[in-house]
Amino acid sequence: MTAPPDRRAAAALDAGDPLTSFRSRFPHPDPARLYLDGNSLGPMARGVEERMHATIEAWRDDQVEGWADWVALPTRVGDRLAQTCLGARPGEVLATDSVTVNLFKLAHASLDLRDGAVVTDAANFPTDRYVLAAVAASRGRRFVLAGSVTEALAVPDAALVCLSHVDYRSGRRLDLPAVTRATDAMVLWDLSHSVGAVSVDLGRADLAVGCTYKYLNAGPGAPAFLYVRHELQDSLVSPIQGWFGQRDQFAMGPTYEPADGIERFMAGTPPILGLAALDASLELVADAGIAAIERKAAALTGMAIELADAWLEGLGFELVTPREPGERGAHIALRHPEAWPICRALIERERVIVDFRQPDILRMGFSPLATSFVEAWDAIDRLRRLVTAGDHRGVDTSARRIT
Amino acid sequence: MTAPPDRRAAAALDAGDPLTSFRSRFPHPDPARLYLDGNSLGPMARGVEERMHATIEAWRDDQVEGWADWVALPTRVGDRLAQTCLGARPGEVLATDSVTVNLFKLAHASLDLRDGAVVTDAANFPTDRYVLAAVAASRGRRFVLAGSVTEALAVPDAALVCLSHVDYRSGRRLDLPAVTRATDAMVLWDLSHSVGAVSVDLGRADLAVGCTYKYLNAGPGAPAFLYVRHELQDSLVSPIQGWFGQRDQFAMGPTYEPADGIERFMAGTPPILGLAALDASLELVADAGIAAIERKAAALTGMAIELADAWLEGLGFELVTPREPGERGAHIALRHPEAWPICRALIERERVIVDFRQPDILRMGFSPLATSFVEAWDAIDRLRRLVTAGDHRGVDTSARRIT
DSSP states (O other), rough: OOOOOOHHHHHHHTTTTTTGGGGGGGGOOOOEEEOOOOOTTOOOOOHHHHHHHHHHHHHHGGGGGEEEEEEEHHHHHHHHIIIIOOOOOTTTTTEOOHHHHHHHHHHHTTTTTTSEEEEEEEOOHHHHHHHHHHHHHTTTTTTESSSSHHHHHHOTTEEEEESSSBBBBBBBBHHHHHHHOSSSSEEEEEEETTTBBBOOOTTTEEEEESSSSSTOOHHHTTTEEEEHHHHHHHHHOOEEEEEEEEGTGOOOOSSBBOOOOGGGGOSOOHHHHHHHHHHHHHHHHHHHHHHHHHHHHHHHHHHHHHHHHHHHHEEEEOOSSOGGGGOOOOOEEEEOHHHHHHHHHHHTOOOTEEEEEETTTTEEOOTTOOOOOOHHHHHHHHHHHHHHHHHTTTTTOOOOOOO | OOOOHHHHHHHHHHHTTTTTTGGSSOOOOTOOOOOOOOHHHHHHHHHHHHHHHHHHHHHHEEEEEEEHHHHTTHHHHHHHHIIIIOOTTTTTTESSSOOOHHHHHHHHHHTOOOOSSSEEEEEEOOHHHHHHHHHOOOOOOOEEEEEHHHHTTOOOTEEEEEESBTTTTOOOOOHHHHHTTTTTEEEHHHOTBBTTTOOOOOOTEEEEEOOOSSOOOOTTTTEEEEEHHHHHHOOOSSSSOGGBBBBTTOOOOOOOBBOOGGGGGGOOOOOOHHHHHHHHHHHHHHHHHHHHHHHHHHHHHHHHHHHHHHHHHTTHHHOOOOOSSGOOOSSEEOTTTTTHHHHHHHHHHHOOEEEEEEETTEEEEEETTTOOHHHHHHHHHHHHHHHHHHHTTTTOOOOOOOO
């Protein structure tokens, strides 16, 4: 094994990084803080801050006439997402509501097309599992919580299989096109932990949802998105039949008739401030290019893994994240029996902002546009020093889990 | 009939108005513009602007640690709504999602408690009618679109009756406690067109939803709210079972178990910017007091009706709104065969911002905290002069309806 990079080598990686200038487009309010939790809440870019201020001014000054522009945001931002991040076509993506609500809409609607079970894997994100179980129960379908993705794909009578593209704990990334091809069931992809960090090739995938407050940096509780393959749209009807999904919204006619295309999956009035922030954030993705972002994610996580291998041996850590760059996203997960106190001590004593997942996972997210190689190096260095010195013991672990 | 007030009399009403100082807490970006569309999108108060900027700064500077404060916003803002506007108890109101999604959740859940039909009146707001029809169909219930509120309340096998407290077109206000008592069905109130304009006495009402971007001035697409009477909460389960409604959210356990109390009606991650704006807006309501706001709404609409009676006779208008103040909200509706060109001409030529509802309704909303008596006087005066001169004819009526 070769020696791991020293700090100068990390600085050299920054100097050679084609995306290095993007880091300056994010305020770094506290230089001593290393922010490795962009996979829970992405940092704010300056352009996003400006756009939010402009949107507040538009409400203040234009009042209701602002809607002449705002009304197109869910589809316009959706198209931008499709083009910059998702490998989808115009008219296939809509930015609106939360992941939970969008997942509910698509899962429920998809069962009109297929008989059979609703399937996901036990490691999938909680909201996915909970929503799907309830949808299956209300539609009288069998719900299968499979022990693995492989088992989920092997369920013979599956109508719908829901999978996360990148696992929120391990960071493992699935081969989305290959998995989609491997099953006759419809696949509903949750892209929350991959979108904006690695390229997504929806290609001929059926259904997807995802969140925008992680790697897309659109702010706390920013609107989520949903994707429906063009050819499926006219045969799916949202269970939440709201006026924004109505064909002729302001005719306000007696009965609901779904709009043509993706707009039928709208429900109520969309959140304009969040959509504006997302729109501005996608400008950075467009400028950088998702392929370059994915390359940097691979390099950052690759260096972090290399350092962890070299420095954390014998300290009780186990790398959970795949070592093959194409098989992971932009975060790494380290298992440790004391992961929770280590997480708290890293945050409170070392100002390395990371997070924890039950029961024993320490997550470090390397938001590609905002994070430098030196920051990643420093973070693993601080982790090494903390645990070597045993300084995580005795830290206050009573803090409420908030993300 | 006595002579209607002249402009000096309107100015005297402003001088004697205990809420007159609140008007200066709203920027008035264009002094020539009379904004009477606060019933579609309320104007922004300065305190709301400041709070939004502070929230953007908190995301920028505190990043994920902002959630330590934000996580309580849905219930904290809900409690503030309960106290300032709704006559409800702490723990009965939650600020989250859209009216459409909240209506879906509560209507769906309520049917677990009662057999029978889902009922609303044909004049109810479109999203209510559409959502309820779909919920009834998916639950195998009869859906009744009654010809009137009276007919809706007379449906013998009703499980759920959904009614708007203030009608979005006519402005007619129902006696909420009396109607609630008049039926054995559960009543789901839509408060979108009354909350923040007149007092709401939920008292022992069962269920309610409402929006906050009208008279509560929380911004375009701001989060809505829902109310569930305390005694009912533990027997209702949301059909959208998301991780924010889970009992121990960050345990991320295998199965959904609804949280105790109102939090079980959360779905996904709540929109923080909109919640912060709503929280700040409720400070104005608390400062003014909803009883004083309701008195001013009655006085503003009363003067407008008096002027309309005096000035618009013979011009083809018919007042649709009840003349008894306790039977209306804070907007008035005038029926006119040329309502649409009059609406467009008022906006484009006279800068009186009003809106139109199919097929022939001109709406004028008098947002009590932001609107003066002189503004209301001027608006009716401009309407009189416009229609008397026939200046609404030939106006461009091709504008897209946006609100």
